[in-house]
Amino acid sequence: MRLVDTVSPKPETKKAASPRRPHKSITVHITLNGEPFELDQPMSVVALLEKLDIDARRVAVEHNLTIIKRQRFPEVIVADGDQVEIVNFVGGG
């Protein structure tokens, strides 16, 4: 088990608070586009988009209110308690 995070301090407090369960996968609770969403483990923005079947070239991503440049999608890790917004273009006037 490995908690990967470079941005938010939240996973550490989570780790300290919850007992270790080495044989079960971690459940990561995030807020995705305003709705609760669960991941098996912390993952990069690229991996999250892949999981959601979203073309990374067509969206913008905001992570904890900070816009993530596309070239940083592989390095920014989405972890427990994070807020993620994924937007794209839709029809408008």
Added chain:
Amino acid sequence: MTDSPLEIAGRTFTSRLIIGTGKYSSHAVMARAHEASGADMVTVAVRRVNISDRSPASTGATAGRRESLLDYIDTSRMFVLPNTAGCYTADEAIRTARLGREAGLSNWVKLEVIGDERTLFPDNEALIEATRVLVREGFVVLPYTNDDPIACRKLEDAGAAAVMPLGAPIGSGLGIQNPNNIRIIREFSRVPVIVDAGVGTASDAAIAMELGADAVLMNTAIAGAEDPVTMATAMKHAVIAGRLAYLSGRIPRKMYATASSPVEGMVGR
């Protein structure tokens, strides 16, 4: 007479018609209307990706990836202008503009800060504030504003690359409600004036251009027409006709008739 092309912030456009991408019955119809319009700039909205709906959309989706609006816009020919439609505060509009910049290919934004739900009239105070902030961040800002020459002047002073006064409320199709103001705004402005919203049919677009607008932006008038593709063609011609009429210098309006045929040489007099 030769006309110079529409130029905004150093970028030139072939067409003086700018059109939206909303409210079409399908992406395919939109693409055909875009083609027919001759426009080389289209507006788009910035919205959350639908996460819960994992199924591909019904209209022509390819297996796997969900279809995207951009699949139906020829971006080699069309300049994509993200808007901040639906934003009611400067902060919200600024955040949306920044996201639009990341999702897109440019630092341009059609800036909307709405002040009222029923009329969708702009909140000019917040609009000017948001313009100032975004210009400082390097955006090319095209604000949707009231048909108010003073508001337009303040937006220009705040660094707007063009001003986009409404002709009538968004989607109303009422036509140009205050032609005199559009004329005054044209006279006051050193940046392009784009009449944005309110056009219902081709004559409205022609009138906007005859008043001196540098371009017209519309969505519903085309997308909501029974035959959007044919209406897009009509709008293309209307904008060209209105522009040429403006450049030609129309005759003054007179109360009484002036004969077109000679009054001399009448038979039998």
